[in-house]
Amino acid sequence: MGGVIGSANQNQNQNQNQNQNQNQNQNQNQNQGTGDGSGVLIPAVPRLIGVSPAVAEQPGEGWFRGNKWPPMDRGAIAWPNVSLAKKSSKRFPASPWEAQYYAIVVLGEFVQQGGWDKFEPQLSAILEAADVASELAQLAALVDYRGGVLSEALLQVNGIDNFFRGILSFTPGSHPATYGLVMIALRVGEFQVMHYKARFDRPRASTLSPLLMPPIEVPGHAAFPSGHSTQAHLVALCLAKVMPDALSQTADPATGKVDPALSPLQRMAERIARNREVLGMHYPSDSAAGKLLAELSCPLLMQCETVNTLVEHAKSEWQ
Numbered sequence: 387m388g389g390v391i392g393s394a395n396q397n398q399n400q401n402q403n404q405n406q407n408q409n410q411n412q413n414q415n416q417n418q419g420t421g422d423g424s425g426v427l428i429p430a431v432p433r434l435i436g437v438s439p440a441v442a443e444q445p446g447e448g449w450f451r452g453n454k455w456p457p458m459d460r461g462a463i464a465w466p467n468v469s470l471a472k473k474s475s476k477r478f479p480a481s482p483w484e485a486q487y488y489a490i491v492v493l494g495e496f497v498q499q500g501g502w503d504k505f506e507p508q509l510s511a512i513l514e515a516a517d518v519a520s521e522l523a524q525l526a527a528l529v530d531y532r533g534g535v536l537s538e539a540l541l542q543v544n545g546i547d548n549f550f551r552g553i554l555s556f557t558p559g560s561h562p563a564t565y566g567l568v569m570i571a572l573r574v575g576e577f578q579v580m581h582y583k584a585r586f587d588r589p590r591a592s593t594l595s596p597l598l599m600p601p602i603e604v605p606g607h608a609a610f611p612s613g614h615s616t617q618a619h620l621v622a623l624c625l626a627k628v629m630p631d632a633l634s635q636t637a638d639p640a641t642g643k644v645d646p647a648l649s650p651l652q653r654m655a656e657r658i659a660r661n662r663e664v665l666g667m668h669y670p671s672d673s674a675a676g677k678l679l680a681e682l683s684c685p686l687l688m689q690c691e692t693v694n695t696l697v698e699h700a701k702s703e704w705q
């Protein structure tokens with residue numbers, strides 16, 4: 387029998403190791419995501435309920451009763467319902483909604499704003515002016531810089547929000563309205579850029595030049611405009627409306643005049659976009675178009691009722 391138990395234990399250990407490997411692979415896949423920069427992939431954490439032994443034996447019993455949930459070792463439990471409400475009394479971000487999901491709801495408001503799909507002429511001007519040969523040559527020169535940015539750029543694949551949250555250190559718990567605004571900006575930016583990517587359908591630089599060899603898989607959609615540039619610049623513009631004014635009042639060392647383009651928020655957006663070029667994912671003109679698309683989309687986003695209310699709540703979080 388000992389041999390049989392040993393075999394069973396070995397099989398169990400092997401199964402556990404296989405499950406651990408599967409979980410690690412799942413977590414890696416979830417962290418890698420689709421490369422849209424949103425940072426909204428939340429791995430499911432199981433809450434496994436087994437059979438837990440009671441804290442004391444019952445009189446006359448030499449064993450501990452096992453409890454599932456609800457526990458029944460001390461008789462049938464009749465816990466009352468907390469409420470029979472059919473609708474939450476709290477609005478986002480205090481409601482049961484998580485930011486990454488409510489951001490999808492806000493898309494319904496955004497598309498009701500006239501003109502969100504009318505930016506093709508402005509973006510076309512950037513693409514028409516682009517010199518493909520010159521841009522490919524620049525991207526080839528940037529390959530030498532990959533070693534210095536690779537770790538950072540990989541974290542930005544689906545973690546744009548994490549880098550902006552580091553500028554003045556805020557979390558979903560400490561600044562829920564601000565975090566909700568960031569998630570909405572990421573989702574709306576993703577929506578906008580996919581709409582215009584389909585319009586222009588520009589091939590990726592790495593499909594034209596064998597010199598680039600991107601270090602990660604190229605996302606399965608067109609290049610122009612850059613999604614990371616659009617999302618990062620839209621986040622920067624939204625945060626500038628709620629975070630301390632000092633972040634947007636950076637003076638140009640050469641002139642002494644305030645230049646919003648030099649703010650930490652804008653420089654972070656610029657950095658995230660540039661890192662995608664270093665990886666060979668985007669042309670510089672893709673990044674420029676993403677910045678412009680964010681600038682054109684932001685005023686429409688601010689007209690959404692949910693966003694307008696959220697901005698006021700977010701401002702109060704920084705006072």
